[in-house]
Amino acid sequence: AQKVTQAQTEISVVEKEDVTLDCVYETRDTTYYLFWYKQPPSGELVFLIRRNSFDEQNEISGRYSWNFQKSTSSFNFTITASQVVDSAVYFCALSETDNFNKFYFGSGTKLNVKP
Amino acid sequence: DSGVTQTPKHLITATGQRVTLRCSPRSGDLSVYWYQQSLDQGLQFLIQYYNGEERAKGNILERFSAQQFPDLHSELNLSSLELGDSALYFCASSVDGGRLDYGYTFGSGTRLTVV
Numbered sequence: 001a002q003k004v005t006q007a008q009t010e011i012s013v014v015e016k017e018d019v020t021l022d023c024v025y026e027t028r029d030t031t032y033y034l035f036w037y038k039q040p041p042s043g044e045l046v047f048l049i050r051r052n053s054f055d056e057q058n059e060i061s062g063r064y065s066w067n068f069q070k071s072t073s074s075f076n077f078t079i080t081a082s083q084v085v086d087s088a089v090y091f092c093a094l095s096e097t098d099n100f101n102k103f104y105f106g107s108g109t110k111l112n113v114k115p
Numbered sequence: 116d117s118g119v120t121q122t123p124k125h126l127i128t129a130t131g132q133r134v135t136l137r138c139s140p141r142s143g144d145l146s147v148y149w150y151q152q153s154l155d156q157g158l159q160f161l162i163q164y165y166n167g168e169e170r171a172k173g174n175i176l177e178r179f180s181a182q183q184f185p186d187l188h189s190e191l192n193l194s195s196l197e198l199g200d201s202a203l204y205f206c207a208s209s210v211d212g213g214r215l216d217y218g219y220t221f222g223s224g225t226r227l228t229v230v
Binding site for chain 2: 045091
C-alpha cells in the first residue's frame with residue numbers, strides 16, 4: 001500500500017490564484033516526519049518544510065502555508081498568490097521511526113502556473 | 116550547494132551496458148542514501164550505507180549494487196542496463212544512520228539515459 005498519496009497528478013492555475021496541493025499519508029508509527037520538496041524543471045530536489053508528528057501547528061512561510069491534520073492523516077500545502085516561478089513538481093514525503101532518513105515519497109503533483 | 120556531490124550529471128549508455136554513479140557526501144556525514152526517480156515508479160528509496168556497511172535496502176534490483184568506501188564516498192553500480200533503468204538517480208547524506216538529520220539534503224542527481 002502507498003504510504004503517501006498525492007491524488008492530484010497535475011494542477012494548472014493562473015498567476016495570483018491560490019492553490020492547495022493535497023497529501024495523505026499512512027503510518028502506524030506515532031513518531032514520524034512529513035516533508036514537502038519542490039522539483040523545478042532543472043531537476044534538483046529543493047527542501048521546503050519538515051514536520052514532526054507531535055507538532056500540528058500550521059506553518060506559514062511567506063506565500064507558503066502548510067496544514068497538518070493528524071485526524072485525517074493529511075499534510076496539505078497551499079501557495080497563496082501563485083507565481084510562474086512556482087511551476088514545478090511538488091513531492092510530499094514521510095519518514096518513520098525505524099529510519100527517519102529513509103523517505104517514502106508520494107507520486108508528486110505537477111503545478112503549472114500560467115501568466 | 117547542498118554539499119552532496121554527484122557525478123556525472125548526465126550519462127547516456129546503451130542497453131546491456133554497466134555504469135557507475137558516484138556520490139560524495141557532505142563533510143562529516145557517515146550515511147549515504149540512493150534514490151531512483153523514474154517515470155513509472157516515481158521517487159523510490161534504493162539503498163542506504165552507514166560508515167561502509169549496508170544499513171537499509173529498498174526496491175533495488177539485483178542488477179544494481181552499491182558500496183561505500185573508507186573515505187565515505189559511495190558508488191551505485193547498474194549493470195545489464197535496460198531501457199526502463201533510464202531515470203534520475205539521487206544521493207543524499209546524513210550524519211547519523213537513522214535519527215533525523217535536520218541538515219539532510221539531496222544531491223543534484225545523475226540523469227541516466229539508456230538507449
